[in-house]
Amino acid sequence: MEALTTITTTHYLILSAILFSLGVLGVLMRRSAIIAFLSIELMLNAVNLSFVALARDLVSLDGQVVVFFVMTVAAAEVAVGLALIVAFYRSLGTTDIDEAHELYG
Amino acid sequence: MIDLIWLIPLLPLLGVVINTFFGRFLSGKASAWLATLLVGIAAALTLVTIFQVRGLGEEFGGETVTLYRWMTAGDFSVTLSFLVDQLSLLMTMVITGVGFLIHMYSIGYMAHDPGIRRYFIYLNLFVFAMLMLVLGDNYLLMFLGWEGVGLCSYLLISFWFSDTVNADAGKKAFIVNRIGDFAVLLGIFLTWTTFGSLAYADIFGSIEAVSAGVLGLITFLFFVGCTGKSAQIPLYVWLPDAMAGPTPVSALIHAATMVTAGVYLLVRSAPMLDEAILISNFLTRDLVAWIGVLTALFAATIALTQTDIKRVLAYSTVSQLGYMFLGVGTGAYIAAIFHLFTHAFFKALLFLGSGSVMHGMEHGHHAISHGQPAEADDHATDEHGHADSFDVQDMRNMGGLWQKMPATAWTFLIGGLALAGFPLTSGFFSKDEILTLTQHGGYNLLYVIGIVTAFMTAFYTFRQFFMVFWGKPRTEAAAHAHESPSVMTVPLMILAAFALLAGLIFGLPLEDGVFHHWLEPLLYGLGHHEGEGYHLPIMASLAISSIVAIAGIALAYLRYGRRPAETVGEATAKGGLLHALSYNKWYVDEIYHALIVRPYELLAAFSARFFDRFVIDGAVNGVAKLLSVGGGGLGRLQSGFVRSYALGIVSGLFIIGFVMFLTIPNELRNYFSQLGTPAILTFVVGLGLLALILWTTLRPRKTVEAAADPITHTS
């Protein structure tokens, strides 16, 4: 019962693990480019969460610095990613990733 | 003269070189005479050397004349050197002597043949090879001659090569000889590994150090080679077909010299032969004796019914060689060589005689068929493959040639008498000596077989004589036959003189005549040992041989001489099974063909057509195809769908995790295992594998049907 009342770092880590897995599920299952892209953002976020939890746990700010960098990278990624998706859409008329399957064999 | 011995083989070689390279400047006849002359000089030189050696008396043990170091590799070394001793000189005399007479005879016989120069080149090459064989002082040089004569017999048998029958006969001779040479080669290897040298002197010097079994194996291998070269039981099949060659060739090679090489080899290796034991008490010499006598009997039975004049003589040669091997087998080495010596003369005489008969028959045939005198046309088509298929060699077409060709007839008669072993002729002395010594050696059964064969020999010899010369000519060609030119009949007479007198001059007194004294120092104390049991007195065995010979001649006269057949039809004997068996050579050729030649061709065809192309090549091409198919398969794995790749990545994650888990050092492993209960980990591992299988097997096929065309939204 005590695990329910006092929240320890492990709880946060488990939460981030679950969120991360859901992100993977999103990427694998959804055919819409945007949803997949969002799932990736979700996964990144889950990782940030575990970083911050451990930063607190180990009393060192490095964890947070890393999160800071992850965020900037994520931002850059979204910019380019969305531009790609727009181009993809304009080119193929849909955001369904499965349509682009010419590159095979 | 002894140290100029190398001149003797050099002369025929010179003949070959001159005729080959400068032959164009000489006419056919000129190159023929040149070749004959060179062999004549060689014969003279031999004679001189013989007298020189006789001058040196008994204790002359033979001298080696070394030219140069032929072949050295590691501790194996062989020199090109000649051994001058009684045996080699005797053989050289036979070769050059008989060779000279046959060369002279061939000038007449081959006068009209366009390939006369090529013929004399081969003949000289043959004499050279034969001389190397007998004069060599080591087994390797002997082997050089051994295969050289094999080559020359191939070239000479298929001399009239435009007829495939002759070519195949030549090929058959070469290959069967090669099988014999295979055994000799192995014998030479074994000799070298046991004695460390191939020179006769070294080998016979250290005989005692070597076990009888090894000697047995060496002599056995040599003997197998001899059956090939001297046409004994297993490997004799090539000799009868060798009659396809020109007759002087048959006389020189297949009667006088080459076929005796086997006997020479065994007599030369006599020191080894004496101690050689094959299996427990069965000596190599016993094998030689048995093979010899059986061959004699077997060949004689075939000769009884042959109709081709040369085939009778061919089988008779095989039979007489059997006698020589009988002599060697029973230890009567000198007797065997003596028989070889006499046989060379009278058999050459018979062959040349038959050649003269065929020569006459041709002219007779031409006289009638073209109505004009026989002009010089291509000899090749004459003797064989006749346009109008009149076989000049078939005795049934002959008959009554006594009046037409008296000289040939008389010389043929003398030769026949010698061959049959008529008393006082050379054949009588030599053959009888072998038989008596066989009896004295205790080989009574062999003696009996020998006597029976002698009877048969006498019978078929005179059957041939009466069919050819007796009675009236059975065909027009025979009626018009006439005597051969003197250049052919003169050698016949010389040989006839030898056939008659050789026995008396060299043979008497029995067993210690001139011949025996000549060979005594070399073969002293070797071979003959008095077997126990009853010994026929000399005079008794002489009497038996004479009776047998005369009986054979008489029976032949009764059958063929008294009422000679008038027509060809009458002459063809009608016989039962035995006659058919004998006439068809006991079907030995057919058996060999079925047992050896046919399976070999099938094997060759099988491996070439099927095994090599499909199995081995198939394997090579198979590997190539496998790679391309594999590549294709892997290619299909890239389905183009990005999300299936994502799935691949995640399942890859597990596989790598699993592999890392296996390989991480154990202290880290137990650290991790505390984290989750081991059950979970095994569960993870299991699922990881499942993911792999799931992904690879079910990966999306490329068939994306009915997906709307993305751009135009029309299906």
Added chain:
Amino acid sequence: MDFFTSGFPILTVLIFLPLVGAIITAILPDDMAESSALAFTVLTALLSLFVIFGFDPTRADFQFVERYNWIDAISRQGESLFKVEYLLGLDGISLWLIPLTTLLMVLSVWFSSDSVTERKKEYYAFMLLLETGMLGVFVALDLFLFFIFWEIVLIPMYFLIGIWGGSNRIYATMKFVLYTMAGSALMLAAIMGLGMVNLVSPSGTGQIAFAFDKLLPVMQGLPQLAPTLATLPANAAMWFFLAFALAFAIKVPLFPFHTWLPDAHVQAPTAGSVILAGILLKMGTYGYLRFALPFFPEPARDFAPLFALLAIIGILYGAWVAYAQKDIKSLVAYSSVSHLGFVMLGIFALNAQGLSGGILQMINHGISTGALFLLVGMIYERRHTRDIDAFGGLWKIMPIYAAFFLITMLASVGLPGLNGFVGEFLALLGAFAANPWWALFGTLGVVLAATYMLRLFNKMFFGPVDRDENRGLLDLTRKEVALLVPLVILMVLIGFAPNLFLDPMQPSVNALVEIVNGNAPSIGMLP
């Protein structure tokens, strides 16, 4: 002979003269190509004569040695880590292969002057490049350099067969090149391995080096060293030996790996066939003598029975498959498999007679099969067919051609008095000393050789002239006779005076036998 002690790099000049020739021939206009190629090959041949006369037959170690650093990676601390040396040298074993190469090159270039009509420049350039590669293989003593020359040879051969070949040439040349490359890939791995062993081994020079004299002492100690090293499997020597042996076995070709030879020969142009049979096959057997045997004496002794067995199968199998062939060239190709079976049998008898016989048989096979292919080429130029049944009774129409064919056939069948016999006899003698059964079956090959050769000879030259196309054939021209005469002279010379060729080999052969029997070489192999 100060000329040789004066340090004139004769081997380097010998190797790269043809290369220079190739470049010049490529530059010159087409009609000049043939004469310039002939000039360069003759020049190289003369140079190779210099090598023979300068060779001191009493020395067992390498002569005409040239040693320069080629690739030398120096680490910061100054000691060289990776060293490839431009190391050339010649000893008794490789001596006679040089003149054989240059002689056959001269003859094949001269022969192809009238048979090759289109793209002459490239043809002769490739031939000269081929010569460089071959000569390089026989004198290179650094494994790395050896491998480079080993691969260089493939390229020109690929083009020679590929462009000027017969109808199915692409398949044949592709198969030939890929087959050899597969084998040599393994060898490359083994070479790298040896370099590493030299780095690691105490008796090595502590660097990755491939020079023959550096590796030899290391190899002596390898069987004992291998188990101690964690990185090497215990029987590393065996695996290295097998890698080398496989690469050479494909080249020889040893029994199971021979199927590329008939295809390559049937499709190759005449000159290509002469070189392919005359020299390229010898690179395989030479490889065994130079690298496989001395470097790995123990595995060589262990595997000798296996290789002897494969050799014997090669002899017998090659013979009866040749018997059933319809195309002359494939018949001669299978006869090469059979003849090289004798060479391998001689080599793996591992004694002085066997090795001398094997080496001499390599030269003999080069001469007799080279002559045979020239003869086949000559009849092909006239009748444009190689089918045996298309000929008959040629003796009457072309007596001089028949005479040369007869002598060459007898030489290749191993008639005593001609060159084939000496090689085969010594090889079989050595095999008999090693194991009588080997010699028994090996000698059987001598009989089978007679069967297929005689069948060919009788079918082509004897019998009636039944086809009228054969009637009009003209006999050999003066040039063709001049092509064959040197080979025939060599056949008779080796037949009657083999010591001229055997004596220079003896010291090196004895040294090799010493090494193979496991005791370290008494003399320093290289200065």
Added chain:
Amino acid sequence: MSALIFWLLSIVAIGAALVLIFGRNTVHGVLAMVVNFAVVAVFYLMLQAPFIAAVQVIVYAGAILVLFLFVVMLMGNDPGPLWEHLAVQRPAAILLVLLLIVALVPMMDVRNLTGVTATLIGPEFSDPASLARLLYSEYILPVEVTALLLLAATVGAVVLGRRGAYRTKREEVLDLDEVV
């Protein structure tokens, strides 16, 4: 008290994630993510990382998701045929993710990971000043690099976004001169 908040918010976060994954409407997905990011920001606060929480709200929730909204508006919400032609994809994905959760969760026990027991720490632990001091002392190089990265990203986005630079296949097929 804070435990209750944690449990509530974690349920909300996971719910939002599920909405994103299984929701049919893209816009609903984006909005769900906004909620998710907000919840995570709260968690950051609970973990005494106020600056990070602020950045999370401003950058993530504010900028990135808004950008997503623009794009979704631009492209309209075409969920496309849900029918999954990659037969294996759905079940395999679910299975694998379950597997992932089962594998990761037990490993998250912090005692083993850091070997240090979790301890609560004082408020002054992560005020933005100390974070900034760290950022510009030790991590100065990464900061410069990320600045460069952001520049590159913007240029990339501009280039990719430009219209008419190339005729897309769709325009060729339909021979549109005017871009959609």
